[in-house]
Structure formats: structure tokens, C-alpha cells
Amino acid sequence: MTTFSGLGYLEANHLEINIQPSLLVQAADDLSLLTDLYQLTMAACYVGEGIEQRRASFELFTRRLPEGFGYLIAMGLAQALEYLEKLRFTPAQVQALQQTGIFAHAPERFWQLLLEVKFTGDVWAVAEGTAVFANEPFLRIEAPLWQAQLVETYLLNVINYQTLIATRAARMRDVAGESATLLEFGTRRAFSPQGAVWAARAALAAGFNATSNVLAALQLGVKPSGTMAHALVMALAAMEGSEDQAFAAFHQYFPGSPLLIDTFDTVAAAERLGLKVNSGELELAGVRLDSGDLVELSKQVRSHLPNVPIFASGDLDEWEIARLKAAGAEINGYGLGTKLVTGSPVNGVYKLVEIDDIPVMKQSSGKVTHPGRKQIFRTVVDGKVTADRLGLMDEKTANEQPLLEIFMEQGKLLRSPENIETIQKRTFTTVASLPEEVRRIQDPINLPVNISNQLADLTQKTINKGIVNRK
Template structure:
């Protein structure tokens, strides 16, 4: 007979492992997903009476990853979700106090956290927009302590999604508009949360769908995928042959692509072709996940001329470009590991103004430009020909378009977030507008970014004021 305790616990969630609580992130946890120094600095600002001074921070990259001629800004929707949920619960404040780290901070720091809400403005590039070195992806204008504390989370989501979105845009650019491209990166992403963001930014960057079921359903998409080798091996062992395994799979998923490289790719295609002739099986598509994809895809196409060929296996934009150059009869690609990992986007978040006073950094190799800035983009014949990085107070010159937009005002979004379809369209139009030199995969050259005379003058003045020359 079950005890009262056992009966009461039926249907409840299992307890966390001993010594460790759940590390799953909920929206109410967002504010503590921060580097410690954000909070220690905020405590200092409160103690020194600087916490409510208006301040501006900008998020930008100093240089592009190797062999990148551009970046595509992504992650803004999740940044705004974070700002909307920005607050500290009594339990969180108690946990911070229990660390002993903040034993000497002022009472004002704790009252500030108790009443915390993000009340600032955010100027940003809409998702799907190209950005180049030293150009801000976004600018936060808020009370000093708020603008400081949000740094870690904003960098986390914008850096990662910009990386994946840019890789997806490059892959789509190489593969062409008609290819089917699926995101397969969940098992290689850096975390479960990263896999969700990776799937989102991959689709926004130009991919058709994702194999991540949770991400697809949350994004209002249908998940995509085929099968793994384990199913073919298991059913071959139990059903008697690889063809029987294919037949069994098609019984439950008619017309689904068949994975044909478990044993011998060409032999599998030959046997499928024989069964097509006999009217014993229908084959709409096949997937090849290993081997010489160029050679195998051509051999398979000769045997199965009407089947769509889908390939996967450590693909990236360079591998797809090689396959395209060899005129391979490939209809689609599955891209995973190299999409969601690889060269990081090293975005930084730096203060540029406090209480109307421009500030800058002069560290070796890490100089920043002072003041609130705007990107003025120039087009000729529908192509980007260069940018001018100037002060936010400057007016655009003839033929220039200001790129940073006020998207979050006084702690609230200015308008509804863009749909993935809208972001995807903007991404494709953005990439199409780039010069060929920026789109090439090897040794690309970004469009030039000119520093305006006003920004140069402010930089000189700020250096003189703080003896930074």
C-alpha cells in the first residue's frame, strides 16, 4: 500500500538532483542572468549618486569574423522580451544579500532593485539589416544603472543570433533562392536555450525550417527532418533488408525522404530504382549524409532522376559553394554544426555618454568613439556603396538613409515585433543590396565606413578634455 507521502506526490514533478537546483531559465530569472560586475557597478552608482543620471551605451563589433564581409543584425525580439521582464523579486534580492558580496552597499541599492523596471529608450537596427565594424547594432538610453545592468543579456542574445543569422544569410546567398535549406543544429548548439535562438535566427536569416520541434512549433512553423541511420540499421536487422526498412518507414510517413547512405549509397539507390520500375515503391526524395557528396549525388541522380536529392553532414557556405561549382544535382541542404558554432561575433557594449557628456575609451586596440551615433547609409542603383558613421544629432546628407530607429521608448516597444517572414525578406533584400566584394566567401571587402567630420571633431575634443592624446 502506498504511504500518504507517496500518494501525495503522485503526478508531481520529480525532485531536482541532490545539491543542484534546476538551471532552466524562466523570464523571471532574466535580471540575474548577468555578470557580477554589472551589479557591483550598479551598487557603486547608487552609492555615488550616479544611478539615475541619463546614460547612453552602444553595442557594436570592432571587427568582423574572419572571411566575413558583413553581419546581419539579429536577436532584437529576445532583447525586448528581456527588457519587458526586467525586475528583481524579493527572493532574488535575498539571494544576492546572502552572498555577502554586497555587505557594504547602500540601502538605496536594495530599494532600487526592489522597484526595478526598465524605463529607457532603445535605438536599434531592425533585424535583418547589415552592419559593419564600429557601427552600433543598438543604443540604450536609460538611467545609468539600468543601462549598465542590461549589458550581459543584450550581448548574449545579439552576439549569438547575429552570428547564426549571418551564417544563414550567407548560406542562402550561396545556395540560391530555390534550394531547400534546413537547420539541423540543435544537438551542436551551445545550450538548449541557444538551440532555440539558433533555430529562430537561422529561419530569419533565410532557411526554410528547423528540425527543432519545440522551436518550430513556438515559431508557428512545421518542423522538418527525415530519419537517422539507427532506424535504418534497426529495421534492417529486424525486417530483413534495407528495402524493408524503407518500406516500413514509408508506411507511416508516405513520401518522406529516405536516408540512403547507411551501407552503400549507390546500391541503395539502384535497388530503389528497381522497385520504382516494378511499381513497388514511390521515392519522392533521398538524403545523403556522408561520403563524396558531389560524386554520390550525380550517381544517385542517374538512378533516380525524378527524386529530390538532399545532402547533409558538416556543411557550411564553403562546402555548398563547392557543390554548386561542380553542378551537383542537389535540391536541398541540412546545415547544423558549422551554422550554430564557429567564429564568434565579438560584440561589445560601451558607454558613450553620461549626463550629456561624451566619454570614450583609449585602451590599446580598443578605442571607442564618443557620443550617441547614427549610421547614414548610401545606395546607388539599389546597391550599398558605403556608410557614414556620425553623431545622432547630425542630419542625413543627400542620398543617405539613417539606419538606427527608435524601437523601444520609455520602457515599451514602439510597435509590434516584426514577423519572421518580414525579417527574412529584409535579410534577403539586404544581402542582395551588398556589393559583390562584401558577399564573396574568401577575403571579402566590406563597404567603406566613413567617420563624419562632427564625430572626428568630438573625438578630438574628448581626447583633449581627458588628456587622452
Template structure:
């Protein structure tokens, strides 16, 4: 079903016209509360029928394991998750469409009344965006009436899983490329949806990239978009105006600070022709881009021809390729990265019930065991480097010389913090990565940091497991 404008439930929210925002508001004027897996609604209806919908529940969102080849994750997507919770409601049109499916013919009438009056009234604990986390550590915890906490599962997982993946890859790319390299996000055409492309652009910028070619994302985030040109312009103007040289001159006339794409026909020949113009003082070049061929060798040749012109390369580049190029002495000033940034092995974050009405619960399925109870992650540093993390119950005393990762960000449905800027997120991401041990940051054979389970949490897990049996 296509999502439609939802003025009925948003008319009292004092929405402002679209303007530059560090939050990258995407749900403005839209009913996204039905963007959930069906089981969220069927379970909510069952809770209402059993009279337990208002019982206080706690769900934690975490990854059981890291994607293959990753030593850490960078938490991202919280801003959009909180925006969604702030606007959580159902339109009359949406509810009528849901009724028309016939699936809920036996649902109690109170279920529909509950949805019609829906607002998120719970608490949210979360790890700040840009923070490095490891397997089994909660990125977020929802403490709310059972029906609310259940219904928000799908959207929260979608938002945090994808942005965390892109932010982590961006942080890894920045780590290996170095602070001086220019990193441009080119992933819009490869992202999994138009909305996904906007989230990917945000996560990449927050993870350490300098700019995105996605114009809408850049403008919504108060940034300047950045890009070059496509081969089509060179081919079209070369055919119509007589030569590649004329094509370059035309583009440069209108965009003198633009980067020229020089590999459409013959990269070296194009660089030679541009070098003559640069050396004669006819033009000044802001940069050239190479998108194909042997990037290592071509970059060296182009650097000799255009010694003072920045060289950007692109074409299915990832962390491993950057390491290889640098090790072999490639002359590259920046990287345009798309496919390998916005796609790849997913972050398999899960959202699991850990407590209901004060009763700790756990899942005992084979290879999918979870830890019961509301938890906190405590991080210990030695000389500014992460030594270890401890996962424990929130009722436990703070371990010596440790810092908590989860913070209270929403209380009874009200946000407690202002949205953070991209500058703040970039800074936190950089500091988080730098604080990790070298073996954790290794690209080829990373070793994740140790996460210990506190004695009290181990004891509780044993007690709940015994009770379940």
C-alpha cells in the first residue's frame, strides 16, 4: 500500500516547511506508522485482546555478530529513529485501509481505538551516533507500553541497521585513506531505495566523508553537494563540437571549479592535452577524475603531467583497494565511492524483548540466545584506548574507571536532547575509531574488542534459562 499524506494525525505537530536540517527529515507529512511488518500489528491486537497491552516492556536493539571482516560498528540512524517516534500516529485513512484487508476481523474494538489515539509515550536509551560498538551491545533500548514497543520494531531496525552499515564503512574508508584524502559519496544510484540513498548520504557524511553527490540529501543537511561529470557529456560534446578538448573547455567555461572526467577515450592523451593548457596559463584546473583502467599506474602518469592538480579516482573502490593503492605509491588525492559504500553484507541488528512488567525474559533458541534484563554497556579506557567493554544489568554498580554508553534520550515520549550536527557526528566517529586498538581497526583480519558479561548478568541468564526449562 502506498503511504499517503497524513494531515489528520500531524495537524497539531506545528510542522515547518522543508528547510536545511541536520536531521535530514524524511517523514514530514507522511504516515509511516504502518511501515511495519504485519506481525507487529497482529501481536499488538493479541496483546489488547489479552488485556496486557499496557504492561511495561523493554526491547533492546543489537547485532548478535559483526559483519564478516568488521572489527567494530559505528552506531548511526538515531536521529531518524527519534523523529519517527516523535511523529508516531495512525491516520484515519490508513486505519480504514488496514480494516479493509479483513485480516483483523476478529481483533477487539479497543485495538482500533488504541491505534486511532496512538502516540509514543515511552523512554529511549541509546548509544550516541558515531560511537563504536561491538556484538551484543545494545545500540538502543525502548521502554514503553508493550503494544507501542512492539509496533516500532521494524522501522527502528531498518533505520539503524542501514545507517550503521554505511557509517561503519565510511569510518573504515576514512581510517585507511587518511585525514588529508577527499572522500566523496557517490552511492545514490546503488542504494536500495530513494529514501535509502538519503540515509546513506547522511551516514557517509557523519562517518567521515567530505561531501555527497546527492543534491537533495546535501541541501536538506545544509551541505554543498559535490560531483564531477559523466562520460555522456564528454561523448556528446565531443561528437557535436569536434573533440574531447572542446568538451572539456565547454564544461570548464560554466564550471571553472569543477572536476574533469578524463578517461572517456584515452586517459593519458586527455591529461597531456590539459597539461598544455595548464602550462600555458590558458586554464586552471580544480581537479581531474579517473574512473577506469589501472588506477595506480594512470595516477602516476597524470601526476607527472599535472603535478599540481588534485586527482580523484572512482570505480568500485573499497577499503582494501585504498590500502593497496597507497601501498603501491598511487598518486591519488581523493576517492569517489558508491557501490561498495552503500551496499554489502548487512548489519543484522535484532530487536528483542528483555523485560516485561518487571520480569526479565530471554530467548533460548539455538544460536540465537539473548541476555535477559535491561542492560548498560560500560567502556574502560587505558591511555585513551579502549581496553574492554562490560555488558551488565542497569541495576549493577558502575565498574571502576568505566563510562556508560547508553544514554537516556527520550523520557515519556519527550526528547531530552537537541539534534546533533554533522560536525559533531564526524568528530565523535573520528574519536571513536582512533580510540580503538590497532587490531580492531585492521582491514584485512580485524579482531573485535573483548566484551565481558558481568557476573550478575550471567547469574540472571542462568536463572531465567532454568525457569524456562
């Protein structure tokens, strides 16, 4: 019988598959235009004013966490780095932009820069799977101004969405417990085919055991996982005479897959299967319940199938998992889709903090940013996070852990992409290190992020000099 062991499941099911990461996304020459128009118009303006090569620093962060969240799990860096490494514009794309007429007054040098573009900047970021809080930069781009501006939209897209999914997945793992099997079933509810692949990756990296998304699973080198749909049971039962014959047929070809038993009468199906399992006629990898009172049904199914894993699905989230556990549901694993891949967005923003070594900031009501290139300094005592401090990059620290690391320098990657198992272990460790009041799903408390004296002084000096954006 197939068994599951929580976080060990991915390692046990790792495949020796070598598929290029680019299969997860469109070809690189298709992604350069995946941007908001104003990134291109601003870049053209910078060229016209002769400041396009000035060194700029932009930081990506969220001003506030989604409602009900006590932390975020940073995710999406791998795809961000791949995008930056492959950023190119083709002659056909440049021609298409020219034909819009929007850029009729743009300087000629702008077009030449697009045709010659290669990202030449540095990338600082927190490692994927790291918990972050409001106003802490996940990522910083240090590059020529026009390049740093051009990449904003794509970076926000990939990091905001994967961070949302990773955070939801980490919370679900935390609530379900290490021994529960969590399967990502969200492809049909994700906002796009590309989003579905990213959601699967983020869920696995944040602690899920497997995904039903075949493309994502094979690219990541793990086995896809799934069961069956009600259509198979109904079709085979109609054509071959009974639900049991439908079960037998599917089990013959896929003996390691759980059976979906709630098409007709859940308890009756469990009773019939139990007789076969108890007599040694059948070995079952598991059964899945997708509807009804999951607490009561799971208890009745368990009475007939005492040693068979029971999976539950059907618009579940971390709060429903907690409710099921509190009510004593006999459930070993969960299939999670709609509530995982949708929900309140991570409202990450990307803001200029320094240009040509001049700190800059925004001072709009409710949208204040801190100037200068920053670092997150984390204090961990006996394996538990006790405080975060937001300071300047050149500040000295003795007993704090700096979270932002350099991943790309002058456009060149400094390290190989991490595998999913490594990120998953980091996620598990970082969530376990958070205070209970931050981890809880009911009324979590946000960990306060202290501002260093040096950063506070720089903020006041910047305000005094008037180098602020008040809009």
C-alpha cells in the first residue's frame, strides 16, 4: 500500500527528468513585451533626457499584508532571474511598437537600446521560502535606470502571485500538520495557464507533496498526482453495469491511485470496498471524498476502511482544514485547488529608492517609502524569530541575520537555481521559527518591523532636502 510521510514525500518521488526551465514559460522573445506601456514610455523619456544609464535602485515590497495573514512566504525569484537573464527585444517587436504610433516622438536611440538590451544589473533578494513582513523588500534591482524601470511589471507579476500561493500553501501545511498529504489541484481555477504552472511550483515549494499539473510536475522533476473524476465512475458504471466495476477497471490500470467514492452512495461504496480490502482481495492506495459532510462521512468510511488513507477535497482552505481537524474528521490528506490559487492578492509594489547615489522616497499619505538601499536584519533566539529591523545596506550587525543576498551581478547569475526540496525545507524551517501569534490563522499578529536609527535619520534628511514624491 502506498504510504505518505509529509515533507519526505517529494524526495521519495523525485524523478530523474531533465527538462529546461524555459518550458515553464513562453519563449524569452515573447516575454519582453509582457509589460505595462508606461514602462516603455518612461524608458523612452529617460533616453530623451540623457539619464537612462544613471544607476538606479528599485525595491519590491508590500506595504501591508493581505487581511488575515501574519506573514508572507517570498516566492518567484527563480522565474524573475530567468526573465532578467533572457531579456531581449526582436526586430519584429520593435517594429510592432513603432507601428502603434505612440512613440512617434521618442528619440531614435531608444530603439537602438531596445535592440541591444541585455540586463546588466545586480539583483539582491531574500531566498525563496523565507518569511517576510510588510515594508520589507523581497527584492532589489540595481541597474541602469531604463533597464530597472523596464522590468517592473514582470517582476511584480511573478513574485506577487507566487508569494500569495506559497503563503497560502505554507499556512495550509502548518494547519494540516507535517504528516498530512497535501495535493495541489488548482490548475482549472488558476487565472491563466501560466499562473497554474506557477501556482503548482509555489505550492510544492511551500510544503505540498504533489501537484496534479503534469507540466509543472515533470519540469520540477516530481511525479504528478491525482485520482479520478466522477465522469469516469458514471461512464463505466453505465457501460459496465455497476460502480464496483468502474472501481475495478480504474484500479486495474492505476493501482496506486485513490478511488473517488462519493459519486452515488459514499458509505455504501466504502462498505463494499472494505469487504474486499479486509478479505485480501484488494489493496487500496486511498479513497477520496469530494462532497457532503466530510466529518461524518470520513468517520463512517473509516469504520469500513480502517487502514486506508482518506483524502478530502472540495473548495477547502486552511480554516476549513482546521475546522475538520477540530471536529475529529478521519482525514489523512487534502486536495486543494480553488481557495489555494485564488484569494486576496499580495499587493507588492516596486519603488525607486536611490538614483546616482541620491536617496529618494515617496511621501504620499498611506504610501510612504523609506529612501536608500536597505537590508532586513533578523534576530533569531533559540530557533525563534524575535524581531526584524529594517536598516541600510552598509549598517554593521553582530547578532542579526541579514536576509537580502546577491543573486545576480552585472547581469550574470552567481548561483544555480535551487531545487524544490531545498526551498520546501527552508519554508518549513522559517514558518516553524515564527511566533505562534504570527502563524495562527485566526487574528494573527504582524511581527513589528523596527526602523534603524540610520534609516530614520536618512528618511528625515531626505524629507528636509525635498527629494520626495508627494503624489
